[in-house]
Amino acid sequence: MNFDFSEEQYLLRDQARKFLDDRSTPAVVRAVLEDDEKPYDAELWQEMAELGWIGAIVPEEYGGAGMTGEDLCVIAEELGRSLAPTPFSSSVYMATEALLLAGSDAQKGDHLPAMAAGERIGCFAVSEGVGVANADSIKMRASDGAVDGTKIPVADGDIADFAVVLARAGSDLSLYLVDLTGEGVSRKSVETVDPSRSHAEITFEKAAAEPLGAAGEGWEITQAVFDRAAILMAFEQVGGAQACLDMATEYAKNRFAFGRPIGSFQAIKHKLANIYIDVELARANAYYGAWALAADAPDLSTAAAAARVAASEAYNHAARENIQTHGGMGFTWEFDCHLYYRRAKLLSLALGGERRWKDRLISQLETRNFTGEE
Amino acid sequence: MDFNDTPEEAEFRAEARAWLAANAEPKAPGKVYKYRRGEPELIPAAREWERKKFEGGFSGIALPKEYGGRGGTRLQQIIFAEEETNYLIPPPIFSISHGMAVPTMLTYATEEQKQRFVPATLRGDEIWCQLFSEPAGGSDLAGLRTRSVREGDEWVINGQKIWTSGAHYADMAILVTRSDPDAPKHKGLTYFFLDMKSPGIEIRPIKQVSGFSNFNEVFMTDLRIPDSQRLGDVGQGWQVAITTLMNERVSSGVRPAPDFEDIFQLTKDLELEDGPAIADTAVREKLADWYIKAQGVKLIRARLVTALSRGERPGPENSISKLVSSFRRQEIAHFGMDLMDMAGGMMDPDKMPSRALYQQALLDAPGGRIAAGSDEILRNIISERVLGLPPDIRVDKELPFNQLPTGSE
Known part of the structure; x- marks a missing residue:
């Protein structure tokens, strides 16, 4: 039994934490949050490319670092902890994974080296507005090598160079690569509850589109990308949740009321113990996801759904109660609690909400003769 | 990461499996077995099983050979316990004996006493109970009042203990008493072991919910x-x-029943208004919550085993697992009964799903949240020992014990 990261992976984590403590401070996050003209921190993004993180799972032949999915999980946890305001999840967990899963050699060669270098940013466009986006609901049309329709919101859609777009050609739901700087593409920023991450509405009018993966397999590939992204994002969520717990604990130790630290009151202690338990349950489920990702395990989808549900609940819980522990000060713009509160909610919606993933988890379990053992 | 045994662990597991296969009856897969505690009629069989394990070298696995143990590791003990759960074995009535009495005796008893009692306990000859909790000292153990007064080479004990598991069949006991009521509560206690057949002991069973x-x-x-x-x-x-x-x-990994697997199966079997219960959205949400908790506890245990395997000390894993699992059991019992609708309250095993497992669990589950560290005490432990939060302000720490307010004056 070796259900833990390796010594090398712990070194990677320490290196990542040190770098991000220095480079992705709350001031850096706030600069993006408060400046409408600054959708992400471009310098931080470039430095992350130099560290090999953006191309972490890109094979060396395409200019990547050739790390494992487990290594990327280690980095993801630190990105979540530091709220790094970059298009990492869009470009790495989504676009890179989609190219690796479904791209032709030519497509990989066209995109991956520039992506790994941080010079080209990809995004993944599924949602078409309020409501569940699924195989039945997608309205975006594809025909004659072009796509028509609107995707909203698209994370990092305003800064990405290209998008992976889910669209319908006849009865086939397929994925397409679309150059967002080309003709027929108009985009505008949309505000979300977390302006430290940029989002856009993208309208396509006969925009040139190149199929990614086999025709008619768009939904299956999307699900596969979502599963893998769910595990990576779960690590971001665990990192963020842990940061909230650390903040709340520190505050409870130092804030005095009624002549004693508020952390000596059981009302606060038990609140924080409950967060700790949720974070540990989420961490355990995320670790299993990391293992499933690296081993490409048959129950990857189950592991992904469990990791996502546990992590979404833990992060939202931790972010909410972190503000509560801080009292009135936690509700001010000045304190950093709200940065996590915003991110927690946004991340738990990014790949579809908790209700959808709980349903998916049970659907996955129904497909196997469940005996409690794998 | 991997979930594989090391070669040494695999070798031990194979040895344990072979021995168990030769000495015990395997459980039938998928069958629901009655949950059994230490009922007196099962004691002889439990002693016999312990003796078999002792002779086979599987009792006191992590204890020194000189006292009858195997001289192995805690991890081997866990591996054996995991394998043992696949067999029909008597209820685990030796956990206090092995897990509490023996380590205390090995730390504090004389060499002669260790030789006399430890191997006998591992062989199943001595069953121990723990005379700790009192009506006035449960979670607040140091508030206990049972008096010990020295008279020459003897101590005279007067008082009452409560919640003593297995006192009705135990041979021996460990006991904490108050020897000095003028000292602050933690400083006036003295600890003994004794024969449960000594004159002056009266045992009254407590009828539970x-x-x-x-x-x-x-x-x-x-x-x-x-x-x-x-x-x-x-x-x-x-x-x-x-x-x-x-x-x-360290918990053996025995899951509390009913757990996720049970309620998952029940929701497949039970029909609601629009088909099987599992098709209902509200049911699916609950199932998902229980799955991530059950799976989380299982995986947290895997991390504990990893730590032991590396020779590290275990962390707060047991506190988390106990809190989460005992609460989940109660929730699942309630929800399973709710799905059974108007008939959900019936106790007849022949008429009810899983032989009335849910109904039995409903009545048994409250105890799980109180015994061996209540939910509240475990949250205190986590917040103080893991998160490093300050202990509660203690009004009773420095005062002489006999001047503490008791609320009964």
Whole structure:
């Protein structure tokens, strides 16, 4: 039994934490949050490319670092902890994974080296507005090598160079690569509850589109990308949740009321113990996801759904109660609690909400003769 | 990461499996077995099973050979316990004996006493109970009042204990008493071991909500214990008690029933208005929550095993697992019964799903959230020992014990 990261992976984590403590401070996050003209921190993004993180799972032949999915999980946890305001999840967990899963050699060669270098940013466009986006609901049309329709919101859609777009050609739901700087593409920023991450509405009018993966397999590939992204994002969520717990604990130790630290009151202690338990349950489920990702395990989808549900609940819980522990000060713009509160909610919606993933988890379990053992 | 045994672990597991296959009856896959505690009629079989394990070299796996143990590791103990759950074996009535009494005896008893009692316990000849909790000292153990007064080479004990599991069949006991009521509460305690057949002991079973009687009140009236059976110094009873409690066993991985697998199956089998219960959105949400908790606890245990495998000390894993699992069991029992609708309250095993497992669990589950560290105490432990939050302000720490408010004056 070796259900833990390796010594090398712990070194990677320490290196990542040190770098991000220095480079992705709350001031850096706030600069993006408060400046409408600054959708992400471009310098931080470039430095992350130099560290090999953006191309972490890109094979060396395409200019990547050739790390494992487990290594990327280690980095993801630190990105979540530091709220790094970059298009990492869009470009790495989504676009890179989609190219690796479904791209032709030519497509990989066209995109991956520039992506790994941080010079080209990809995004993944599924949602078409309020409501569940699924195989039945997608309205975006594809025909004659072009796509028509609107995707909203698209994370990092305003800064990405290209998008992976889910669209319908006849009865086939397929994925397409679309150059967002080309003709027929108009985009505008949309505000979300977390302006430290940029989002856009993208309208396509006969925009040139190149199929990614086999025709008619768009939904299956999307699900596969979502599963893998769910595990990576779960690590971001665990990192963020842990940061909230650390903040709340520190505050409870130092804030005095009624002549004693508020952390000596059981009302606060038990609140924080409950967060700790949720974070540990989420961490355990995320670790299993990391293992499933690296081993490409048959129950990857189950592991992904469990990791996502546990992590979404833990992060939202931790972010909410972190503000509560801080009292009135936690509700001010000045304190950093709200940065996590915003991110927690946004991340738990990014790949579809908790209700959808709980349903998916049970659907996955129904497909196997469940005996409690794998 | 991987979930594989190391070659040494695999070798031990194979040995354990082979031995179990030759000495016990395997459980039938998928069958629901009645949950059994230490009912008196099962004691002879439990002793016999312990003796078999002792002779086979699987009792006291992590204890030194010189006292009858195997001289192995805690991890081997866990591996054996995992394998043992696949077999029909008597209820685990030796957990207090092995997990609490033996480590305390090994730390504080004389060499002669260790030789006399430890191998006999591992062989199943001596069953121990733990005379700790009192009506006035449960979660607040150091508030106990049972008096010990020294008379020459003996101590005279008067007082009452409660919640004593297995007192009705135990041969021996470990006991904490108050020897100095003028000292602050933690400083006036003294610890002993004794024969449960000593004169002056009266045992009264307590009938639980579930109707069973697994634990007792124990009254001690002019009970005499030789000073040679004192463990630790006079007034050092608290430190000895901490040793006992620190050795609470690493959970064997036996899952509380009903758990996720049970309710998952039940929701497939039960029909609601629009088809099987599992098709209902509200049901699916609950199932998902229980799955991530059950799976989380299982995986947290995998991290504990990893730590032990690396020779590291276990962390707060057991506190998390116990809190999460005992609460989940109660929730699942409630929800399973709700799905059974108007008939959900019936107890007849022949008429009810899983032989009335949910109904039995409903009545048994409250105890799980109180025994061996209540939910509230475990949250205190996590917040203080893991998160480093300050302890509660203690109004009772420095005052002489006999001046503490008791609320009964």
